[in-house]
Amino acid sequence: MYIVTAKEMYDIDHFAMTEIGLDGKLLMENAGRAVADRVTAIVKDTDKICVLAGSGNNGGDGFVIARTLLDKGYAVQVLQVVANDKILGDAYYHKRLFERCGGIISLFDGKCTSMITSNNVIIDAIIGIGSKGILREPLASLVHYINREAKKVISVDIPSGLPADEGKGEFISIQADYTFVIGAPKVSAFLNHTSPYYGKWEPVSIGLPSRAFKTNTSRFVWGIDDVRNSLPDRKPDDHKGEHGKGLVIGGSKEMPGALAMSLKASLRAGAGLITGATTEGVIRMLSANCIEATYKELSETNGFLDNRTDVSLEGYHAVAIGMGMGRRTCTGDLVRSLVHTAECPIVIDADGLYHIKEDLLDIENRRYPTVITPHPGEMAMLLGITVNELLLEPFRYSREFAIKNNSYVVLKGMITIITSPEGEQVVNMSGNPGLAKGGSGDVLTGIILAMIMQGQTIFQALCNACYIHGRSADELISEKHSYHDLLASDVIDGLAKVFRIIS
Ligand SMILES: NC(=O)C1=CN([C@@H]2O[C@H](COP(=O)(O)OP(=O)(O)OC[C@H]3O[C@@H](n4cnc5c(N)ncnc54)[C@H](OP(=O)(O)O)[C@@H]3O)[C@@H](O)[C@H]2O)[C@@H](O)CC1
Numbered sequence: 001m002y003i004v005t006a007k008e009m010y011d012i013d014h015f016a017m018t019e020i021g022l023d024g025k026l027l028m029e030n031a032g033r034a035v036a037d038r039v040t041a042i043v044k045d046t047d048k049i050c051v052l053a054g055s056g057n058n059g060g061d062g063f064v065i066a067r068t069l070l071d072k073g074y075a076v077q078v079l080q081v082v083a084n085d086k087i088l089g090d091a092y093y094h095k096r097l098f099e100r101c102g103g104i105i106s107l108f109d110g111k112c113t114s115m116i117t118s119n120n121v122i123i124d125a126i127i128g129i130g131s132k133g134i135l136r137e138p139l140a141s142l143v144h145y146i147n148r149e150a151k152k153v154i155s156v157d158i159p160s161g162l163p164a165d166e167g168k169g170e171f172i173s174i175q176a177d178y179t180f181v182i183g184a185p186k187v188s189a190f191l192n193h194t195s196p197y198y199g200k201w202e203p204v205s206i207g208l209p210s211r212a213f214k215t216n217t218s219r220f221v222w223g224i225d226d227v228r229n230s231l232p233d234r235k236p237d238d239h240k241g242e243h244g245k246g247l248v249i250g251g252s253k254e255m256p257g258a259l260a261m262s263l264k265a266s267l268r269a270g271a272g273l274i275t276g277a278t279t280e281g282v283i284r285m286l287s288a289n290c291i292e293a294t295y296k297e298l299s300e301t302n303g304f305l306d307n308r309t310d311v312s313l314e315g316y317h318a319v320a321i322g323m324g325m326g327r328r329t330c331t332g333d334l335v336r337s338l339v340h341t342a343e344c345p346i347v348i349d350a351d352g353l354y355h356i357k358e359d360l361l362d363i364e365n366r367r368y369p370t371v372i373t374p375h376p377g378e379m380a381m382l383l384g385i386t387v388n389e390l391l392l393e394p395f396r397y398s399r400e401f402a403i404k405n406n407s408y409v410v411l412k413g414m415i416t417i418i419t420s421p422e423g424e425q426v427v428n429m430s431g432n433p434g435l436a437k438g439g440s441g442d443v444l445t446g447i448i449l450a451m452i453m454q455g456q457t458i459f460q461a462l463c464n465a466c467y468i469h470g471r472s473a474d475e476l477i478s479e480k481h482s483y484h485d486l487l488a489s490d491v492i493d494g495l496a497k498v499f500r501i502i503s
Pocket residue numbers: 009010012013027028031054055056057058059060061126127128129130131132133134135136139156157158182183206208
């Protein structure tokens with residue numbers, strides 16, 4: 001499933017019409033019919049439906065929906081929220097069809113109308129992706145009234161007034177219960193501050209060819225089929241060396257568990273051999289508990305890793321660094337020297353990110369893949385901006401960072417955005433609020449380490465790791481756990497089921 005900006009959607013639309021020859025009226029017919037079909041699945045036969053139609057093509061979709069529902073026998077009427085002379089082109093064509101089929105259209109007189117309260121379903125086709133700036137009057141008041149009074153609101157393509165793109169913090173928008181997005185979800189369906197306005201959303205296909213999407217966007221949602229298509233099978237004659245020898249560097253006297261979590265997750269996610277490199281004290285605490293891993297003792301100052309041992313990375317296929325290591329200066333020296341010298345992929349997480357902040361040039365100049373896995377606070381710290389600024393435009397900031405610093409960025413959050421150094425972006429939607437707990441990130445890093453040592457591209461490995469991590473939490477919530485009690489270590493145990501589902 002692709003994710004588009006408003007401009008990309010217009011480009012895709014244009015491509016479909018000019019390169020393929022699809023007619024705009026036909027696309028509108030397809031859009032309206034597809035939405036009407038979905039609407040019939042969530043309304044009752046006895047429901048009274050009011051379609052609010054605006055001046056652009058979103059309103060045009062509304063007329064098709066109204067005609068289709070009328071034809072199916074529903075009690076439906078249209079409230080046109082703009083003057084007659086504003087309905088033009090394809091929308092006018094479909095308005096005429098609706099009227100000729102016996103459809104009734106009322107004109108919105110600028111006052112809040114009883115039609116909003118006398119109907120139990122409102123279909124919002126006021127404005128789609130053509131929305132510019134903050135909604136003007138009288139539509140702004142109408143939207144406030146709908147949000148206050150309407151019983152069930154179904155938006156067409158996007159809740160009216162909501163920006164399709166990131167970077168816009170001020171708007172007046174319909175609060176939908178459901179949104180049926182036309183062709184592909186828009187970026188705002190994936191942002192913390194705008195996604196709640198969509199209610200439950202679902203894409204509807206209107207016959208736009210996949211070529212049109214491929215040519216115009218490089219952003220998409222990673223799903224289970226993508227995992228199945230990219231995750232390599234394990235062959236009967238495989239041996240442990242073929243599934244990667246990974247090194248996890250982290251832990252300190254204050255946070256030994258973070259390292260344990262990454263080690264266990266990595267082994268459960270399929271790594272062949274995993275070594276934990278940490279202080280003597282942490283090894284003593286973990287080794288009886290995490291027996292499948294091997295250990296390497298590094299030098300320390302007062303329980304925190306330092307740079308006095310010469311750490312050899314020879315023979316390791318990938319390294320993860322940062323979890324639970326703390327922010328001491330001596331530990332920072334170790335992180336920077338390893339990032340500088342590692343001749344294999346390196347995953348930098350948690351406090352490791354703090355230590356590389358001043359030396360981003362080190363990762364920019366690396367000849368081997370670098371993966372950073374920040375949560376919004378860490379990403380904002382690396383960028384020198386506030387978390388609010390980041391969350392307003394997470395796609396743009398991630399892409400700019402990934403390209404500039406020649407690295408893969410896994411920006412964790414309510415939804416996770418994975419960006420390649422070339423700027424390709426994927427959204428992972430598995431996962432739930434139960435993951436908002438200490439240790440979740442350490443588990444993800446462990447899974448990432450395992451995945452990047454299997455036979456797939458780094459980008460696929462990151463997308464698969466995020467999907468599997470979130471899916472484990474989802475399966476656990478659907479069975480025996482709740483958002484409250486789910487622990488990071490449960491997520492490790494849940495991996496068994498996810499691998500069975502995938503294979
Ligand atoms: N992509 C596809 O392939 C297909 C897309 N389709 C559909 O087309 C939709 C996009 O249609 P679109 O481009 O006509 O724009 P749309 O969203 O209807 O809004 C434009 C109107 O809004 C008004 N307006 C704007 N800002 C405003 C404000 N702040 N306050 C008040 N008014 C404001 C503006 O009025 P103006 O400012 O010009 O007076 C203008 O008249 C898309 O979302 C999807 O549903 C399908 O039909 C099939 C194929």
